[in-house]
Amino acid sequence: MAQAIAFYFLAACILGFAVLVVSAKDTVHSVLFLVLDFLFVAALYVLLGAQFLAAIQVLVYAGGIVVLYLFVVMLVNLKRPPEAHVDPHRQGRMGFWLSAAVLIELGAIALWGSASPAPAAAPLPTPMTGNTEQVGWMLYTNYLIPFEIASMLLLVAMIGAIVLAKREL
């Protein structure tokens, strides 16, 4: 029961702040709503027994990525009014119809899946080791090569971002 209350509260917060992120007029407000959204998603991870992922979510998303966004918002002058367009509502209409198509597709999948509802999640057995230890063990044994490739990807992204942000390309 407590889990259900926590889930519905977190879900309402996540969806509400996500709508605010997409709909906010001011980009800075949008970034700040994004921080709150990430924090509530981290709380949901704790509810699902993924404490390590929750810590990573807070550190990397709410701490790192969002600061990057704030820097870009500060460096870019958003006060300048956008140029007049031939049909300013064209993209809005097209986006609406494409989104409706995706919604119908997801609804069809949900209906298909509700024919055989998933069994209730098993209660978490008391693990022999912590969640962080389990994830780390898996990451450094079975998934060692993907892990190294991910570190290579981060190195390439770091160099690429520095080169892109340089004054003269």
Add this chain to the structure above:
Amino acid sequence: MITSTHYMLLSAALFMIGVVGVMVRRNIIIIFMSIELILNAVNINLIAFSYQLQNVIGQVFAVFVIAVAAAEAAVGLGIILAFYRNKETVNIDEMNLMRW
């Protein structure tokens, strides 16, 4: 009782909000934030199944998704800055240099 169907519906709703943001907004920074929302929806799905199946591999995949999201944010924001220096705009409708 909260089943993994609930988590999947939450994930689908968050995914939809991100898709609407990508398709309707014109500010490219907001579009990037919507992509982050979509990646978060994917992570919720992965971790919900990790909980359902009592298997930690889903969380390992979520770690990789977060790493790719961080790389994407860094490179994408670098591209935005480089573009802004050239065209003085973040409106995606004016980013049509490579349109045929």
